[in-house]
Amino acid sequence: MKNIDVCLSPDLLHLHKINNSIVVVTDIFRATSCMVTGFAYGVKSIIPVASVEECKTLQNMGYVAAAERDAQKVEGFDLDNSPFSYMDERLIGGKIAMTTTNGTLSISKAKTDAVKVIVGAFLNLAAVVNHLKNQPYDVLVLCAGWKGRPNLEDTLFAGAVVDALKDEYFVAEDSAILAMRTYQQAKNDMLGYLANSSHIRRLQGLGINKDISYCLQNDLYDVLPVLRGNELVIH
Amino acid sequence: MKNIDVCLSPDLLHLHKINNSIVVVTDIFRATSCMVTGFAYGVKSIIPVASVEECKTLQNMGYVAAAERDAQKVEGFDLDNSPFSYMDERLIGGKIAMTTTNGTLSISKAKTDAVKVIVGAFLNLAAVVNHLKNQPYDVLVLCAGWKGRPNLEDTLFAGAVVDALKDEYFVAEDSAILAMRTYQQAKNDMLGYLANSSHIRRLQGLGINKDISYCLQNDLYDVLPVLRGNELVIH
Numbered sequence: 239m240k241n242i243d244v245c246l247s248p249d250l251l252h253l254h255k256i257n258n259s260i261v262v263v264t265d266i267f268r269a270t271s272c273m274v275t276g277f278a279y280g281v282k283s284i285i286p287v288a289s290v291e292e293c294k295t296l297q298n299m300g301y302v303a304a305a306e307r308d309a310q311k312v313e314g315f316d317l318d319n320s321p322f323s324y325m326d327e328r329l330i331g332g333k334i335a336m337t338t339t340n341g342t343l344s345i346s347k348a349k350t351d352a353v354k355v356i357v358g359a360f361l362n363l364a365a366v367v368n369h370l371k372n373q374p375y376d377v378l379v380l381c382a383g384w385k386g387r388p389n390l391e392d393t394l395f396a397g398a399v400v401d402a403l404k405d406e407y408f409v410a411e412d413s414a415i416l417a418m419r420t421y422q423q424a425k426n427d428m429l430g431y432l433a434n435s436s437h438i439r440r441l442q443g444l445g446i447n448k449d450i451s452y453c454l455q456n457d458l459y460d461v462l463p464v465l466r467g468n469e470l471v472i473h
Numbered sequence: 474m475k476n477i478d479v480c481l482s483p484d485l486l487h488l489h490k491i492n493n494s495i496v497v498v499t500d501i502f503r504a505t506s507c508m509v510t511g512f513a514y515g516v517k518s519i520i521p522v523a524s525v526e527e528c529k530t531l532q533n534m535g536y537v538a539a540a541e542r543d544a545q546k547v548e549g550f551d552l553d554n555s556p557f558s559y560m561d562e563r564l565i566g567g568k569i570a571m572t573t574t575n576g577t578l579s580i581s582k583a584k585t586d587a588v589k590v591i592v593g594a595f596l597n598l599a600a601v602v603n604h605l606k607n608q609p610y611d612v613l614v615l616c617a618g619w620k621g622r623p624n625l626e627d628t629l630f631a632g633a634v635v636d637a638l639k640d641e642y643f644v645a646e647d648s649a650i651l652a653m654r655t656y657q658q659a660k661n662d663m664l665g666y667l668a669n670s671s672h673i674r675r676l677q678g679l680g681i682n683k684d685i686s687y688c689l690q691n692d693l694y695d696v697l698p699v700l701r702g703n704e705l706v707i708h
Contacts, residue, residue, distance in 0.1 A: 246623060250484055253621045386488045388481060388623075389647045412624045412671050416655065419666075423658050431654075436647050 242407035265382035269341025278459035280330035286342035296335035340382035357463035397421025477642035500617035504576025513694035515565035521577035531570035575617035592698035632656025
């Protein structure tokens, strides 16, 4: 039987063997929610890069560039980290370069060893789950967290994936059980469950409650971003 | 207001500033449960060491030596990692040297920077909580986990401490909220909640169900082990 596991922080990724695994990277607030939204609205590809400098270089080469640090847009870039910025017809068919505090770093960390890296958010939960049901590999859900620390929203998403796949995969490890039970506890009122989370407070301070509610919606889009080489494209 | 936070794995300790914190180290199955039991039964001091070699050196110097790796006693040592081994009148007034897979390593990691390191288990939960209520520092509960991975039982204990102190401390970080809510979800049937955990399965394979039930009992002993220099003694 295939295994499904959860890594609560990229700083714990070294503990996981992922050379037989599909890694689902998630950063609910807001990197992977932005990516899914962008593809749903017609973006052609997204290159996730770890540093602001690399992102700048790609911008100079003609990419639309999105850089976020500490939940805010970095000066001189084209897009911020709100999913609503990705609902823009000027981006249709476009190529985006993106760097964020946590999400793109997690993708960089996973891509060397994993069988495949896909991008997950509540917005494309069913697309992620359906894809995983029909493949032969183990699964690791990698939570981007916040600067190395586990967070509630990514843990909830990881739990949603485990919960949906628990009959087809072996749920062996405590992090996966913890995430699944947390999701089961919270699923009927995720916004309420997250009310006191550190990142919700950080984002509310920036006045983006609209983003929060948006990112917690299930299955808005049937798109599955997957990493091919250094580029995310639709599967 | 003082802060209380939780570190779900010693591999994440580098993310926490603990120079104004009391660190509560917990390793429910079974290192810190053994320590609390030992002190309750009259042990005078316990030196936690990180390696089997250091433990052997102290044994040769006359200490009663306890070494566990992968949940089993290492050959040539005096005590295994069952709390029932510490209910022995030959240990009254004795000095013990101890090394375990996760628990003693966590103590070693925390001791350099923390204001104070104390040892917590369900067996002395009230003693830990009462001590923390009456001091001016921040608190970090450090879960020993299993070889760097978070586990359910230590997370539950961390949540029990946060839950008991939530009116007197600021619960700011997601790991602390996650642990507290997990404890609230599980507290009426911790054994049931843990039924599928990885370490429970590991221990059950070794036939030590008795240890598991024992370690999940609250407030059996009013003792608080605290690190003084390199030695744990009763506060």
